[in-house]
Amino acid sequence: MTASPVPSIRSWVADAIQSIEADFNRSSDAHLLHVPLPGVRGVALYLKDESTHPTGSLKHRLARSLFLYGLCNGWIGPRTTIIEASSGSTAVSEAYFARMLGLRFIAVMPRATSAEKIAEIAFYGGESHFVDSAAAMYEESARLAASLGGHYMDQFTFAERATDWRGNNNIAESMFSQMASEEHPIPAWIVIGAGTGGTSATLGRYIRYRRLPTRLCLADPEASVFHRHLADRSVRAVAGPPSLIEGIGRPRCEPSFIPELIDRACTAPDAASIASARVLSRRIGRSCGGSTGTNLWAAAEIIAEMEARGEKGSVATLLCDSGERYRSTHLDDAWLAQRGIDISAATAIMERFFETGIFTTPDESRG
Template sequence: MSWNARALDVLAAGEPTPLVDFPVRAPGIRLLLKDESVHPTGSLRHRHARALFRRAVLDGLVGPGTTVVEATGGNAAVAQAWFARRLGLPYIVVMPGEHSRARARPVEELGGECRFVTPPPAIYDAAREIEGHFLDQFGRAAEHDLAAELFGQVRPDWVVTGASTGATSATLGGWIRAHGRSCRVAVADPENSAYFPGWTLDVPDYATGMPSRIEGIGRPRMEPGFRPDLVDLVIPVPDAAGVAAARHIREVTGLPVGGSSGTALWAALELIDRMRARGESGTVVSLIGDAAERHLATCHDDAWAAERGLDVAQHEEKLRRLVRSAGG
């Protein structure tokens, strides 16, 4: 078997991730959480990393011994390092900010190399200067298999996700339109992010210049991978509300999810509340982007929230009202 054939075998789709019923008692409305945290690297980024590597192999951009380079951090870097290791490829990630042993460790444990660059926007140019193939998750299209998998499990009326590169909402929206489905896509957007104002104002190069406080979603600019034409609704979510909803997911499911999953849940509950008010029925799916013990020291920790001025208690009360109003 050739290296390419073996690589594509490694990059084949895994088992479908499960759907979890979430107990909102809206008459005629069902809320499901698609748990992407069960992937080997624990997040939705696993699916996107697989798609990027697969596209690069099919296009002849990655082969035996190719150094793979990316400019990112967090779950995306871990997922990419995992695939690079399985393919036997060197992996270098350029991360924003000062050197952090805690941030580098998960990548280095998978055999990857971390380089830190300041100011943060300089990571892209720094990555392009490294000899090898730049995956470029923000600029390079690579549709993953979430949509086909999801619609093989359920027939939702709405799918709610956060946006970072924009690939997930674009993949969902593109698949839905190509297959003539009536389902709609909503994007949950945290504070400081450019997606809600850019989508609302129809300004494709909108930028806020401010980083998101919610790990994994929200961008200071409209990224090339985000397709406003494939998104039906963008819902702004206060950061404290996303944190409150993350805690609610943990309370119900036991999963220590991050703020991105909480942000998506908050948007899904607001959407359900609107559906209830209009007398609509249907199925809403919200994505669990990741779940990890490290989140217990962040969005599930009162001291962490207080240090960032996040009034979680206020939003916990509103969250209970949203669930009650959605429950009728």
């Protein structure tokens, strides 16, 4: 009788899972930062700093979960080529785990992805495969996986199911545990952007599972489809120029996005996201990426409303990744000027919010 190859593959999978778990145990939990708001009296703002993960972003959690999900489902073996569609950060984190397991990794990304992210993928041994638009990533990733006999990780489908939303030190359990000793330990609101929708699903499910009164706000770029889908479920895609804020906002409604878990949506123009990230970076002494700016813009709207009503409480959101990943884009004034992006008005609005607690949109400011 011919010996079955299954035991050797099972042994490799067991070793791979052990390696990922060991990496998890070596990594300290992401810090929870209290953000000073000089002009706000009754509401506290907190940032969970996901840039402290080994690969520098919130997507480290997702990549770890997707690899464990693929391994435990029998989709990933010792010679599997890993393919992913990504705007950059997930690909950086997946390249890290692929190198850990000795697997080839190919990221399928828009050509406009920041040079810093492309360099980080290469640092971890990953390869970059470019497409002309974000909408082309999905089909090209599936084609590559089929032609190479590899596995398409498909974060946009599997993000919401790869993470154990009931606990296991996921981002929700971690955030609420860290806030337990604060003056207002149960946030009135958590503000979160959506790229895959996996993190908003984890937070929304955990809030309901723990029977918490916290509400969930989607912070969404103006060009994204998600806030449109929340308003009208028949809207599942949007045409036009994409958002410049990498990692959140999508042209199509992704399978992992669960709208029923979202209580409200706040939108941000790209200029507002970039301006808010810059203001926050100066205020807390940590470099912040554009998606963190989107979160802050939405959080400011909510906090100002609470303050105006005389409410007391807390609002929590995420510092998704470092602005250093956007040194050649969002942090470059010449890059902004080439695209006709003026952040001066949004910068003034955000500075005013910090100093007075008053938040007005550009239209309201002119009115």
